[in-house]
Amino acid sequence: MAESYDPSLPEHERSKPQVNREKLGGSQRSNVGVDREDKRPPKTSAEMLKDGPTIADRNGSKVNWQVLVTSSLIILAFSIWAIFAPDNAAGTMKTIVGWIGVNVGWIYVVTVTVVIGFVIWVAISPEGKVRMGPDHSRPQYNLLTWAAMLFAAGVGIDMLFYSVGGPISHYVDPPNAEPRSAEALQDSVIWTMFHYGMGGWAMYSLLGMAMGYFAYRWGMPLSIRAALYPLLGKRVRGRTGDVLDIIVLVGTVMGVATSMGIGVVLLNVGISILFGLPQGLGLQIALVLVAVVVTIAACTSGMDKGIRLISELNLWVAGAMMLYILVTGQTAFLLNTLVENVGRFFWTLPERLTETMGYQLDGAEWMSGNTLFFWAFWLAWGPFVGLFLARISRGRTLRQFVIAAITIPVLCDLVMVSLFGNSAIFEAVFKNNTEFADLALESPEQGWYALLEMFPGAMLLVGLATLSGLLFYLTSANSGAMVMSNFSSSIPDPGEDGPKWLRIFWAIVTAVLTIAMLMAGGVVTMEYATLIFALPVTIVAYLVMFSFTRALRMERADREGHTRRRRSEASTGGHTPDRTIRQRLASLRSYPDTDAAERFSTGTVAPALNTAAEEFRKEGYDVTVDTRHQDGTGLTEASFQVEIPGHRSFLYEVAPVETPVPIFGARPAPQMKNYYRMEVFTHTGSEGYDLYGVDKQQVIDDVLDRFESHLGFLSYSAEALSDTVITPPIEGTSPVDAPVEEVTGDEPEAPEETFAEYSTK
Incomplete structure (x- = not known):
């Protein structure tokens, strides 16, 4: 029997079929243009399936030393500069930020606006139904746990810092209204809600769904470079x-360090109030060091034990804190302003998204300290949060992922900012507490x-607030250490993380950078650094959008191709085969056990596939029929594969899937908990119907x-896909007749994911 892919095993234990050069139709090619042809972007989903997983070392995880050393040197050099020449560092960065605000600030504004439009377009498009994984995959976490992890991962302690x-x-220094006017008052909370609203979560959605899609659907590593493979x-x-990876990693470290720095500045005050310790740089550094120790302990415990528990606890603590403020504060005022704030936020969102303050005399300065900083912050945090969100969202559709990410946490953000912000406004404006207002302006953490x-x-x-801030802080630091280790490693399996020692290394490096920026001027210097280092990440965002668009075109070709069926095809439309009345009635009362499923596999399915293979071979097709036993159940699964040179092969697999016996329905429940469905699987997962009970001819x-449907898909793909300006054609080739890459027998083919995950849901 040929070596086959075992979908019943965990991903990292599955045996992968080897690519046969002759089956692929490959031949020895001249060296002229070979390198260029080998490196060109994929033009079809067949190439994505075959070559995508080879962009990482399939022999196992390893550290990418070039990325690690280069990014570490950049960050450490910046840290040393900030520590030993803090005035020079702060002054230089201020000058650079001033130039960015005047000359290229519009790039940040356009980028965030485009990203929001792009992710919404993906969600509402027909391709929004595509899953981040095989078609039959389902989410790992329930909605509440997933929402809690979304909220806690993407919201840092910095939101508490800026909410007051x-x-x-x-209100005191509005961007486009008279200071302390009614108009300024009405917009005072809205601007903060805008900065913590849809812009950041759209960036998280873009990078998260791109990395998750390519990793879980195409078997690529969970990384930015994999998301750019189609481009x-x-x-x-x-x-x-x-x-x-270096650009993304440096930007991520800067974003996490900024959040950590803001966090210790805020926690410094809370710890001082609770325990009477003196405030200042010494306590802040001590908090950083203590947090690093806690982060090291947390990041080595794994996602489920660490981040998941912290995320859920964080949601409850934050909810309790907001409820306490609502009940014991100005309840009627807070509820009235919350409704008005949310409505005004969405009503004015399009106008604010494109606001550059171009007609304001000091507009560039205001933008640099507000909108541009936050947009840069989200750009820097995008790869970090996006990777984490991808890790927890396998099995969800792109539509589910985007809609949830830009609604659930955004609404939580809006409620939190509105409650804190309006409480502060009521005290400063309606109670005329100017002393409090001045304190909040001069020292937001004290305010x-x-x-x-x-x-x-x-x-x-x-x-309660200090505990909530600490949980926000620990979630960001813990997730950050994990993500940084992943970005500086080559990890074929999306379910694995970088080595633990590397997580510890990045936790320490981030702590050093945080201390350096605190010494160089505190929060303001962190804002400057984030704004500068996030600029290259904007390029990555555009590249990801171009690449993802190309992949979605391939998905559209797949979808449309499968609907173009030949006239000779059966009228069943590729679903369950036509059955007689007796077969259909018998299936209503049938719950096949282990023996029955095995008899059907060996007595009906395997002989039928062998008979079909004989006829296919007579017509000149290269066919492989494989039968093997599942680990665990020991049952036989059978596959039928036709190699089509230069295109995606045809795969038809019948495998037993253990399924709970329904407690209601047309069939009387037997004295057993589970039975076996004989499901049909293709490259994209389960086709959703049970084959048990049909005969050999059926x-x-x-x-x-199914084969005729596959040919229709290939025909449509060839018609629908074309080269773009970004990916010009290789001279003398087309998307259909491009030469097949030379592949050695040792290079593994892409994993043909079938019913793994479905059988364990």
């Missing part, structure tokens, strides 16, 4: 991919805790139906 000082700042081809394996101390049971609220007919 931000609205007061926009850049195998160039992502070399220096081009390394440069991309935040000063507001909390005005509520009944102040120490309880301060303790199996053969179903194979023919």
Whole structure:
């Protein structure tokens, strides 16, 4: 029997079929243009399936030393500069930020606007139904747990920091209204909601769904370079991919360090209030060091034990804190303003998205300290949060992923900002507490805790708020260490993470950078650094959109191709084969056990596939029939594969899937908990119907139906896919007749994922 793919095993244990050069129709080619042809982007989904997984070393995970060393040197050099020449570092960065605000700030504005439009387009398009995984895959986490992890991973402690000082700042120094006017008051909270609204989550959605899609649907590594494979081809394996990873990694470290720095500045005040410790740089550095120790312990415990528990706890603590403020504060005022804020936020969103303050005399300065900083912050955090969101979203459709990401956490953000911001506005404006307003402007962290101390049971609220901030902080630091280790490694299996020692290394490097920026000027210097280092990430965002668009065109070709059926095809439309009345009635009362499933596999399916293979071979087709036993159940599964040179092969597999016996329905429930469905699988997963009970000829007919459907798909793909300006054709070739890459017998083919995951749901 030929070596086959075993979908019953975990991903990292599955045996992969080897590529046969002769079956692929490959031949020895001249060296002229071979390198260029090998590195070109894929033109069809067949090439994606065959070559995509080879962009990583399939022999196992390993550290990418070029990415690790280069990015570490950049970050450490910046840290040393900030530590030993803090005034020079702060002044230089301020000058650069001023230039960015005047000359290229519009790039950030356009990028975020385009990203929001792009992810919404993906969600509402027909391709929004495509899953981040095989067609039969289903989500690992329930909706509540998933929403909690979305919220906690993408929201940092910085939101608490700006939720009080931000609205007061926009009231006292509004961007486009008279200071302290009614118009400025109405927009004061809206601007902060805007900065923590859809822009950041759209960026997370873009990078998260791209990395998750290519990893779980096409068997590629969970990385940015894999998401650019349809655009850049195998160039992502070399220096081009390394440069991309370095850009993303440095931007991620800067974003996480900024969040950590803001976090320790805020926690510094809370710890001082609770325990009477003196505030200052010494306590802040101590908090960074303590947090690193906690992060190291947390990041070695795994996602389920660490991040998942912290995320869920964080959601409950944050919810309790907001409920306490709502009940013990100005309840009617907070509810009225919340409704108005949310409505005004969505009504004015299109106008704010394209606002550059071009007609304001000091507009560039305001933009640099507000909108541009936050847009740069989300760009820097995009790869970090996107990778984490991809890790927890396998099995979800692109539509589910995008809609959830730009609604659930965004609404949570809006509620939190509205409650804190309006509480601060009520105290500063309606109670005319100018001392509090000045404190919130000069020191946002002091203003935040000063507001909390005005509520009944102040120490309880301060303790709850400090715990919430600490959980936000730990979630970001823990996730950051994991993601940085992944970006600096080559990891074929999307379910694996980088080595633990590398996570510890990045936790330490991030801590050093955080301390350096605190010494160089604190929060303002962090804002400058984020704005500068996030600029190259905008290029990556556009490349990802171009690449993902190309992949979705391939998905559209797949979908449309399968609907173009030949006239000779059976009228069943490729679903369950035609059955007699007796067969259909018998199936209603049938719950095949292990013995029955085995008899059907060996007595009906295998002979039918062998008979079909004989006829196919007479017509000149290269056919492989394989039968093997599943590990665990020991049952036989059978596959039928036709190699089509230069295109995606045809795969028809029948495998027993253990399924719970329904507790209701047309069939009387037997005295057993599970039975076996004999499901048909193709390259994209389960076809969703049970073959048990049909005869040999009906199996053969179903194979023919599926094969003719596959030919229709290939025909449409050749018509629908064409070269683009971004990926010009190789001279003398087309998407259909491009030479097949020379493949050695040792290079593994893409994993043909079938019913793994479905059988364990």
